[in-house]
Amino acid sequence: MSYRFSFADKEIAAEAGQTVGAALIAAGYRSWRTTRHNGAPRGIFCGIGVCFDCLVTVNGRANQRACLTEVRSGDRVEPQEGAGRADLAQ
Amino acid sequence: MDVLVIGAGMVGAACAYYCAAAGLRVAVLDRGPVAAGTTSGGEGNILVSDKEPSAELDLALLSVGKWVELGEQVGADRLELQHKGGVVVARTAEAATGLATLAKEQREHGITAVDLTPAELRDLEPNLTRDTAAGAFYPQDMQVQPMLAAAELLRQARDRGASLHTDTEVLGFRTGADGRLTGVRTGNGDFAAGWVINAAGSWGGEIAALAGAPVPVLPRRGFILVTEPLPVAVRHKVYSADYVANVASGDAGLETSVVVEGTAAGTVLIGASRERVGFDRAVSLPVLRALAGHAIDLFPFLAEVGLLRSYLGFRPYCPDHLPVIGPDPRVVGLVHACGHEGAGIGLSVGTGHLIAQSITGATPDLDLHPFRPDRFAEEAA
Numbered sequence: 001m002s003y004r005f006s007f008a009d010k011e012i013a014a015e016a017g018q019t020v021g022a023a024l025i026a027a028g029y030r031s032w033r034t035t036r037h038n039g040a041p042r043g044i045f046c047g048i049g050v051c052f053d054c055l056v057t058v059n060g061r062a063n064q065r066a067c068l069t070e071v072r073s074g075d076r077v078e079p080q081e082g083a084g085r086a087d088l089a090q
Numbered sequence: 091m092d093v094l095v096i097g098a099g100m101v102g103a104a105c106a107y108y109c110a111a112a113g114l115r116v117a118v119l120d121r122g123p124v125a126a127g128t129t130s131g132g133e134g135n136i137l138v139s140d141k142e143p144s145a146e147l148d149l150a151l152l153s154v155g156k157w158v159e160l161g162e163q164v165g166a167d168r169l170e171l172q173h174k175g176g177v178v179v180a181r182t183a184e185a186a187t188g189l190a191t192l193a194k195e196q197r198e199h200g201i202t203a204v205d206l207t208p209a210e211l212r213d214l215e216p217n218l219t220r221d222t223a224a225g226a227f228y229p230q231d232m233q234v235q236p237m238l239a240a241a242e243l244l245r246q247a248r249d250r251g252a253s254l255h256t257d258t259e260v261l262g263f264r265t266g267a268d269g270r271l272t273g274v275r276t277g278n279g280d281f282a283a284g285w286v287i288n289a290a291g292s293w294g295g296e297i298a299a300l301a302g303a304p305v306p307v308l309p310r311r312g313f314i315l316v317t318e319p320l321p322v323a324v325r326h327k328v329y330s331a332d333y334v335a336n337v338a339s340g341d342a343g344l345e346t347s348v349v350v351e352g353t354a355a356g357t358v359l360i361g362a363s364r365e366r367v368g369f370d371r372a373v374s375l376p377v378l379r380a381l382a383g384h385a386i387d388l389f390p391f392l393a394e395v396g397l398l399r400s401y402l403g404f405r406p407y408c409p410d411h412l413p414v415i416g417p418d419p420r421v422v423g424l425v426h427a428c429g430h431e432g433a434g435i436g437l438s439v440g441t442g443h444l445i446a447q448s449i450t451g452a453t454p455d456l457d458l459h460p461f462r463p464d465r466f467a468e469e470a471a
Contacts, residue, residue, distance in 0.1 A: 083319050
């Protein structure tokens with residue numbers, strides 16, 4: 001467990017080369033975003049980058065697929081609500 | 091059977107719906123599933139704004155009226171029909187002059203076109219680039235989900251007695267002793283009818299050739315980019331003024347001009363490229379890159395937005411950029427409804443309405459002469 005990153009302001013340990021999704025699952029999380037219309041919880045579904053269900057905000061960048069994003073030490077990972085781009089809503 | 095419709099795409103669905111609503115007995119045939127060909131590669135444009143005063147604009151106006159009617163009858167939600175309006179952006183003084191001239195001509199033709207200053211453009215589209223010269227707003231422009239709309243119109247046609255036959259490829263035509271069409275041969279047996287409508291989209295030329303009445307419908311490939319879902323950041327159908335010039339061009343080479351619009355699902359669609367490469371489905375990275383670049387130029391925030399995917403479609407294109415609509419004098423019983431290029435979704439319902447009028451012997455709301463199927467032979471002669 002050589003890497004450390006933050007998820008919702010909690011420190012999480014990760015192996016080098018692990019994805020954000022794998023590290024979150026290993027840390028006991030099952031969901032980390034809510035859907036746009038009904039606010040339903042979502043986490044890993046396909047696990048191979050196809051379904052876009054496991055979206056998460058990494059270092060301020062929304063809509064990153066947790067299953068494909070390799071974690072780096074010091075990353076700031078946040079749960080994502082809806083489209084994660086409330087900044088664009090007018 | 092009174093009418094066979096070849097093609098279960100948007101145009102075929104519209105023909106089936108209006109014919110069934112007129113009391114005709116209708117069967118729809120498609121070699122694949124519903125809306126899986128030309129329709130599936132479309133964007134869902136219902137535009138008057140990109141059309142110069144012409145027979146095509148008349149058809150667009152008729153179609154807009156029919157879409158409004160359909161939205162009221164079946165429910166706009168069931169079609170994802172949005173009366174969002176179109177915004178055309180001129181980036182240079184030259185483009186602004188061209189756009190103002192076009193808007194004036196369109197107004198004289200019955201289109202609502204409002205000239206916009208750069209400040210008014212910003213009010214309508216707050217995320218638009220600040221680097222604009224002028225714009226125009228077209229409240230009649232709409233958007234629809236093409237596959238949903240085709241499926242819904244087929245459902246409505248079936249409610250009125252029509253039948254739908256998917257996985258049924260037309261292999262040939264049957265003719266009576268007098269030369270009149272009597273039906274078609276398919277992989278699933280023969281179908282008899284007095285009228286056969288060619289609504290085969292980009293493959294309309296092949297069906298016409300099979301019937302012995304060729305029309306020069308050619309495929310023109312277009313790519314669309316799909317972004318990740320976003321809050322409403324693009325309010326209207328927004329495109330650059332050079333789109334109109336590209337639509338009217340007959341050049342075989344690649345042309346791109348940007349069309350940006352949000353969808354009901356939250357994704358933003360970015361079109362539209364045009365190139366004549368036959369039915370080649372290979373992804374072209376340079377085209378995708380050009381589309382993305384143009385879109386970012388118009389909406390700078392898109393630089394920080396991810397793409398989910400791209401898709402492509404083949405627009406059924408005629409050399410004179412007009413669709414082929416109406417009975418073919420060369421083969422009695424054959425009726426064409428194809429060749430609408432990139433405007434087929436929007437023009438489908440007006441086309442279906444005119445075809446139904448024509449088949450039932452009513453006087454069509456529009457003169458079909460500009461759309462006549464045998465015009466190409468005249469030009470060649």
